[in-house]
Amino acid sequence: VILLAGVYTRTRLCSSEGCGDFSCGIKMVIYFESNVVSPPALIYMGVDKHENEELLKWGFPEDVWFHVDKMSSAHVYLRMTKGMTIDTIPHDLLVDCVQLVKANSIQGSKTNNIQVVYTLYGNLKKTQGMDVGQVGFHSDKEVHESLYMSLTVVMVIGTYI
Numbered sequence: 001v002i003l004l005a006g007v008y009t010r011t012r013l014c015s016s017e018g019c020g021d022f023s024c025g026i027k028m029v030i031y032f033e034s035n036v037v038s039p040p041a042l043i044y045m046g047v048d049k050h051e052n053e054e055l056l057k058w059g060f061p062e063d064v065w066f067h068v069d070k071m072s073s074a075h076v077y078l079r080m081t082k083g084m085t086i087d088t089i090p091h092d093l094l095v096d097c098v099q100l101v102k103a104n105s106i107q108g109s110k111t112n113n114i115q116v117v118y119t120l121y122g123n124l125k126k127t128q129g130m131d132v133g134q135v136g137f138h139s140d141k142e143v144h145e146s147l148y149m150s151l152t153v154v155m156v157i158g159t160y161i
Helices: 049-056 091-103
Strands: 005-011 030-034 041-046 063-068 074-077 114-120 145-150 153-156
Touching: 030 049, 030 091, 041 091, 049 074, 063 091, 074 091, 074 145, 091 114, 091 145
Parallel strands: none
Antiparallel strands: 005 030, 030 041, 041 074, 063 074, 063 114, 114 145, 145 153
């Protein structure tokens, strides 16, 4: 069992065409509220490649995408609050996002030390011929890394190569 620092609420949401506010009640992706910050931060997650693909259609400029590096995992999106930047994400909130992608990676959840990469939604690139749920980056320089070591997350901000 992985205890998340502040993720307590889990709800499935719709992401169907024309429902950007997720109010129609059709169940689809999962969202969490992390209360390690005030007001609580919204975190969205796709649980399989089809939900990951669906999430690609609904990102906002203030969303940050998280994924286990070089392994299959859930796509996790943090909706940053006003005034927050990718470089000022509070450590405990970063821990919540990193733990979610690790816990929702078949291989990553069984591995002690993993790398998690994260970048702004606008840096994600989907090209023709990519598999369902697969993404690339417009700029590798805009990708950040976080090292997950057992129950400790060490934040390493830098360039992903």
